Amino acid sequence: MPSNDVFAAATAAFATYKTSPGDVRAGFLRAIATAIENLGDELLQTASAESHLPLARLTGERGRTVGQLRQFADLVADGYWAEATIDTALPDRQPLPRPDLRRLLLPIGPVVVFGASNFPLAFSTAGGDTASALAAGCPVVVKGHPAHPGTGELVARAVTRAVARVGLPAGVFSFVLGEGNEFGGALVSDPRIKAVGFTGSRAGGLALVDLARKRREPIPVYAEMSSVNPVVVLPGALAAGDPAALAQAFVASLTLGSGQFCTNPGLAFVPAGEAGDAFVAAAGRAVGEAAGQRMLTEGIAAAYERGVAGLAAADGVEQVATGTPGEGAGAPAPALSVASWGSAGELAEQEVFGSSGVIVRWDDTDELLGMLGGLEGQRTATVHYDGADVDDARRLLPVLEDRAGRILFNGWPTGVEVGHAMVHGGPFPATSDSRTTSVGSLAIERWQRPVCYQDVPAELLPDALADANPWALTRRVDGVLELGDSSR
Amino acid sequence: MPSNDVFAAATAAFATYKTSPGDVRAGFLRAIATAIENLGDELLQTASAESHLPLARLTGERGRTVGQLRQFADLVADGYWAEATIDTALPDRQPLPRPDLRRLLLPIGPVVVFGASNFPLAFSTAGGDTASALAAGCPVVVKGHPAHPGTGELVARAVTRAVARVGLPAGVFSFVLGEGNEFGGALVSDPRIKAVGFTGSRAGGLALVDLARKRREPIPVYAEMSSVNPVVVLPGALAAGDPAALAQAFVASLTLGSGQFCTNPGLAFVPAGEAGDAFVAAAGRAVGEAAGQRMLTEGIAAAYERGVAGLAAADGVEQVATGTPGEGAGAPAPALSVASWGSAGELAEQEVFGSSGVIVRWDDTDELLGMLGGLEGQRTATVHYDGADVDDARRLLPVLEDRAGRILFNGWPTGVEVGHAMVHGGPFPATSDSRTTSVGSLAIERWQRPVCYQDVPAELLPDALADANPWALTRRVDGVLELGDSSR
Numbered sequence: 018m019p020s021n022d023v024f025a026a027a028t029a030a031f032a033t034y035k036t037s038p039g040d041v042r043a044g045f046l047r048a049i050a051t052a053i054e055n056l057g058d059e060l061l062q063t064a065s066a067e068s069h070l071p072l073a074r075l076t077g078e079r080g081r082t083v084g085q086l087r088q089f090a091d092l093v094a095d096g097y098w099a100e101a102t103i104d105t106a107l108p109d110r111q112p113l114p115r116p117d118l119r120r121l122l123l124p125i126g127p128v129v130v131f132g133a134s135n136f137p138l139a140f141s142t143a144g145g146d147t148a149s150a151l152a153a154g155c156p157v158v159v160k161g162h163p164a165h166p167g168t169g170e171l172v173a174r175a176v177t178r179a180v181a182r183v184g185l186p187a188g189v190f191s192f193v194l195g196e197g198n199e200f201g202g203a204l205v206s207d208p209r210i211k212a213v214g215f216t217g218s219r220a221g222g223l224a225l226v227d228l229a230r231k232r233r234e235p236i237p238v239y240a241e242m243s244s245v246n247p248v249v250v251l252p253g254a255l256a257a258g259d260p261a262a263l264a265q266a267f268v269a270s271l272t273l274g275s276g277q278f279c280t281n282p283g284l285a286f287v288p289a290g291e292a293g294d295a296f297v298a299a300a301g302r303a304v305g306e307a308a309g310q311r312m313l314t315e316g317i318a319a320a321y322e323r324g325v326a327g328l329a330a331a332d333g334v335e336q337v338a339t340g341t342p343g344e345g346a347g348a349p350a351p352a353l354s355v356a357s358w359g360s361a362g363e364l365a366e367q368e369v370f371g372s373s374g375v376i377v378r379w380d381d382t383d384e385l386l387g388m389l390g391g392l393e394g395q396r397t398a399t400v401h402y403d404g405a406d407v408d409d410a411r412r413l414l415p416v417l418e419d420r421a422g423r424i425l426f427n428g429w430p431t432g433v434e435v436g437h438a439m440v441h442g443g444p445f446p447a448t449s450d451s452r453t454t455s456v457g458s459l460a461i462e463r464w465q466r467p468v469c470y471q472d473v474p475a476e477l478l479p480d481a482l483a484d485a486n487p488w489a490l491t492r493r494v495d496g497v498l499e500l501g502d503s504s505r
Numbered sequence: 506m507p508s509n510d511v512f513a514a515a516t517a518a519f520a521t522y523k524t525s526p527g528d529v530r531a532g533f534l535r536a537i538a539t540a541i542e543n544l545g546d547e548l549l550q551t552a553s554a555e556s557h558l559p560l561a562r563l564t565g566e567r568g569r570t571v572g573q574l575r576q577f578a579d580l581v582a583d584g585y586w587a588e589a590t591i592d593t594a595l596p597d598r599q600p601l602p603r604p605d606l607r608r609l610l611l612p613i614g615p616v617v618v619f620g621a622s623n624f625p626l627a628f629s630t631a632g633g634d635t636a637s638a639l640a641a642g643c644p645v646v647v648k649g650h651p652a653h654p655g656t657g658e659l660v661a662r663a664v665t666r667a668v669a670r671v672g673l674p675a676g677v678f679s680f681v682l683g684e685g686n687e688f689g690g691a692l693v694s695d696p697r698i699k700a701v702g703f704t705g706s707r708a709g710g711l712a713l714v715d716l717a718r719k720r721r722e723p724i725p726v727y728a729e730m731s732s733v734n735p736v737v738v739l740p741g742a743l744a745a746g747d748p749a750a751l752a753q754a755f756v757a758s759l760t761l762g763s764g765q766f767c768t769n770p771g772l773a774f775v776p777a778g779e780a781g782d783a784f785v786a787a788a789g790r791a792v793g794e795a796a797g798q799r800m801l802t803e804g805i806a807a808a809y810e811r812g813v814a815g816l817a818a819a820d821g822v823e824q825v826a827t828g829t830p831g832e833g834a835g836a837p838a839p840a841l842s843v844a845s846w847g848s849a850g851e852l853a854e855q856e857v858f859g860s861s862g863v864i865v866r867w868d869d870t871d872e873l874l875g876m877l878g879g880l881e882g883q884r885t886a887t888v889h890y891d892g893a894d895v896d897d898a899r900r901l902l903p904v905l906e907d908r909a910g911r912i913l914f915n916g917w918p919t920g921v922e923v924g925h926a927m928v929h930g931g932p933f934p935a936t937s938d939s940r941t942t943s944v945g946s947l948a949i950e951r952w953q954r955p956v957c958y959q960d961v962p963a964e965l966l967p968d969a970l971a972d973a974n975p976w977a978l979t980r981r982v983d984g985v986l987e988l989g990d991s992s993r
Binding site for chain 1: 520523524565579583585590591592600601603604606607608611613614714718722723725881882890892895898899902903906907909910911912913914915916920922924925926927928930932933937938939940941942945947950953954955956957958959960961962964965979981983984986988
């Protein structure tokens, strides 16, 4: 079980870290980024050995990881995150005077972050959850993923170096390893923990949500879980382009990194007719030519094989292509099926984590809208579109808005940009809280709660709310935005 | 059971209402306010007959109700609520181009609002939950409170008139009445409902939270529940002022409106010593001289009497004063007790809804901090303070920040200002979601979720995200705030 010291240290650190100015947090986040870069090739090699992901991919993932740490540094230096809001006193107002009211988003308290298997760097020890929580002012306890413990330890060492370098209390960051549901459950159930970040399976996420609700003080769990990321191909897009090239691009996204992405496009809606037939045939050829790559763990590979076999055996599903397995164990072949929505729609909607795609054919827009309207919540929804499809797209868009966190046109959902406008979330079961994102600036809001200060004397007000605005924050004063240093 | 038509109408209305511009929603909210004012004295008389609240109080509550409708109208006309965010494409970026990414907060879908017994106007049919949800673009189904059905019907008629007047689909607002847990449960469990607002008891709120979690698609429930709103009296405040006058002001807040406020100060921490003794004695005299007023319902009055009797009979609690019952049934006497924290702290912390106050004495700051540190989450925390208390207050503030939604100095928690900076929330069990408020501008965020549009063609983008900014919104473009019309 996790040591009591970890929780005690996080609690002690919170007392000072919660009031740290944005530039201190920014310096800390930048120091973490530098310390990770300083780990050099050892980090990439360890991560590759543990995760079986290629070095090129991990090099890119490291870039994303340090990039998002620096983006959160910019965000907190700017201070917009705090939503400082001041309604000045109106002592002469009738019938009653208005008190002085000031509002700030404060960090929620120490948080637990569960490392993800599929992103040993960007969604793990110093990944997006950790970066956004530290940016918000929350100490973080990371539970390292058991599939890449050495990678986790290395990154944790880098973070610990950064903590020492900027002179923060040690408890602002802890890294723990431990297997089994009980270990993770003890982290979520400790009363000193105030929120949880998780990326992983639906069953795992829901178990944590339940544990968190059963506490004396229930706490939020931000679980990023299951999504099949539907792709809708509209007739105009097929007519205007090359159906075979489009299908090849679909399969490239489907098989990228063995399909082990939360944004993997596992379900495509392709129109009936010749052009759609050409798309399906070309997709089948592309999958047939694709080879498996070693998956993250043998358990994940085995679950993938069970999922593909279950699909192939189901009524209303026809497996149209399989590729070749990769070298060695745990590198199963990509697979493509065509499913009849009437008899196999529910199965087609279930995520098979890996390079398994399902195509559903549709006859007219009403049928398509009916299919999409019944889908569970999704992280992304993709539309392949040409100007000729505009009427269909106008009917489609509201349905997709209600069901997905990100809607993208004429592209593929894999490859998630880290920025202010990104949403990596979506309605249940894509996430446990559709109002949130785990990627991009808005991710910081998961770890904050608002507090109002009424007639609090100047000598006691947080700096962010002081009249003189010593942090030069963007603030809303009597309803009007006053821009801070970074927005001028 | 609620009619299927209600849900179907709300769903149909959502399709158009969700895309309505801010000025349409603003016009609607203002039309509701006017229609409520046009109900005239009939509304006040009906509400008074049903709730036993005096006309003067209800006149004030009506002012607050129409005032907050108009504040939300201003908020949506301004467009700041949408958090429109644009990261423009960088086609030449290396190693990968950046797509065009645009983010908007969209309404979450049709919501259910449960009317509250204690605010027949401001927290009921067209109260804060309804106003903020309509402002966000969500159709609202109100479950009227059975204690004031006639008031609810009258206000619902006014809202319906406003719907017709501004030409919105009828399903944008519905009002239903029905008793029993099953009726309310059916509202929360319908798959077409996407969020719930509730103000009431802890048991009632938690039952709705549980129901919402058990749905195929779990949804957020914003339940405003239980709080004893601790008041801390510091020694300097007693020394600098008149302890008896301070105690009288405490009792005035405690007994206001029969203590039937979510911000009623039910627990006071008063220092040991002579000045504190004088405070307690004066508070006892003030309670002794106070008369009961008829409470909202006989059930609420009976629960109050059980709560007061339970306190009086408990070990470690001494009842120091009771007032006189009011005329007629259901008007129990105010009561004041002194409790020993060691033996009766847990009981003292439980809300007795009504004019029941508990005083706890403390010897030194460490003891006080220990008491406050163990408290559950609170809607408010009040400090009576003089400059001489500054060192104590500096230690106190972080503890209160972690436990309360609003911290106020040298005032009383009853009387909640509606504004941009207000937080009427707080950690569990004050609310079911400590990141939210049910009063003030930020209340709108409960009914919104972010959606990202990636490379969506101009002809399909929502107006709020169009390049030309036709709604003149404040937007964040490439990280920099660009002020809209209303903020310039």
